[in-house]
Amino acid sequence: MSKKSSQQAYAARLAIDYPERLNRLTTFFRPILIIPIAIVLGLASTTLWMATLLMIVFRVRYPRWWFDFARELTRFSTRVGAYAALLTDRYPSTTKDQAVHLDIDYPDAEKDLNRWLPLVKWLLAIPHYVILVILWFFAFFAIVIAWFAILITGRYPKGLFNYVVGVFRWSIRVSAYMYLLVTDQYPPFSME
Numbered sequence: 001m002s003k004k005s006s007q008q009a010y011a012a013r014l015a016i017d018y019p020e021r022l023n024r025l026t027t028f029f030r031p032i033l034i035i036p037i038a039i040v041l042g043l044a045s046t047t048l049w050m051a052t053l054l055m056i057v058f059r060v061r062y063p064r065w066w067f068d069f070a071r072e073l074t075r076f077s078t079r080v081g082a083y084a085a086l087l088t089d090r091y092p093s094t095t096k097d098q099a100v101h102l103d104i105d106y107p108d109a110e111k112d113l114n115r116w117l118p119l120v121k122w123l124l125a126i127p128h129y130v131i132l133v134i135l136w137f138f139a140f141f142a143i144v145i146a147w148f149a150i151l152i153t154g155r156y157p158k159g160l161f162n163y164v165v166g167v168f169r170w171s172i173r174v175s176a177y178m179y180l181l182v183t184d185q186y187p188p189f190s191m192e
Contacts, residue, residue: 044073071104
């Protein structure tokens with residue numbers, strides 16, 4: 001199975017367009033520019049997981065409208081994260097994909113999801129958390145290095161870009177499994 005087909009098979013797929021040039025001025029002020037949109041995102045996402053868990057466990061339902069809300073909130077948070085990580089210059093839109101393309105499949109809760117698995121997914125995902133903490137630690141330094149590179153050259157080094165996008169991709173898959181609860185398929189240990 002090729003890398004592309006294995007990524008297509010998972011319930012959450014992420015791609016971020018590589019920017020040829022980035023604005024040095026907005027890159028310099030990014031830590032300040034991200035504050036308002038991060039506050040909005042923090043307020044919007046606080047209770048999503050618990051409500052989804054309760055719907056699946058007690059009603060064996062994942063209403064389409066709720067999934068649509070969770071998917072759009074996840075897309076928005078991914079755009080905010082990409083903007084914070086300097087992967088794009090475009091201020092995060094609440095409605096448009098921009099350079100961040102995230103697809104999440106809608107589950108059939110009765111057929112595709114185990115009713116009781118949401119109660120332990122957080123426990124099963126612990127190996128991913130451990131690895132993701134390490135990967136995000138290095139991603140933080142990659143983003144800092146990229147910040148200086150963008151200020152000097154106007155470009156995000158391609159290797160650092162691919163690494164940070166890979167960490168985002170891994171995080172999205174774990175989120176689809178543990179937080180969004182759209183799949184019972186255990187996420188792969190891969191950045192591809």
